[in-house]
Amino acid sequence: MPQQTAGTPTYQQKTTSRRPAGTLYRGREGMWSWVLHRITGVAIFFFLLVHILDTALVRVSPEAYNAVIGQYQTPIMGLGETALVAAIVFHAFNGLRIILIDFWNAKYQKVMFYVVIGLWVVTMLAFVPRHLTNVFNH
């Protein structure tokens, strides 16, 4: 920001670090969490478009709805649902992290990123075995 060079020193000017700094979203945890947040957000959006259409089949006939929900119960789709839940759980926890950065304190963004990863691992460890048992035992 050239107009700031004359005034109070910015965070970028005060630092002795050689790495580009001054924005949370450049490099390392701050950037990768953002990349993942974007990719998962887009993936969930496209799933949701299809999901509302498949749910709408309850207005067509019980047979039509059962045919499509039966697809959700196949092994391939079972793996897809695992990926979807992985995406939504990351997006949800990291979304809360973004909110905490904005309204609470950006200082803890790295710690909070590892908390997000930790909560994600715990949630997935609880969910995946149970879900895959349901999918593959039927």
Place this chain on the structure above:
Amino acid sequence: MSTTIEAPRSPYARAPRKRGVNWEKWGWIYMRVSGVVLVVLIFGHLFVNLWLGEGVSALNFAFVAGKLTNPFWMVWDVLMLWLALIHGGNGMRTLVNDYATQPLTRGILKWAIFASVAVLIILGTLVVFTFDPCPAGAPADLLPSFCSAL
């Protein structure tokens, strides 16, 4: 020695507006408020539909009929529908602003996002409020058990 970094996305394509409603600000607030509510709604949705009982293998028309005749789940689903689609649509708009550089492509993409969100909100809302758990002529074994009492 320090590195100077250009402020992201400057200069502005259009001068920032100085008066009137700051829609970008309200969009920013909406993403955060809807996000908090969506955590509860979506985790609850996945807990009931994927975790309880036999999870995904238990889903069928009769299961949905049990939920969509209950006002609690009707309100839950409609809230989730509106909040998630507007949140996702507004998020997609951010991506178009970031990656689509031609005014025409931007226009087409944003219009397509808006149209799909609007159509699906109307469709999903109608599905929840016009749902018929016991459609005439459907085989009884596919229907929820309370239909036979009619």
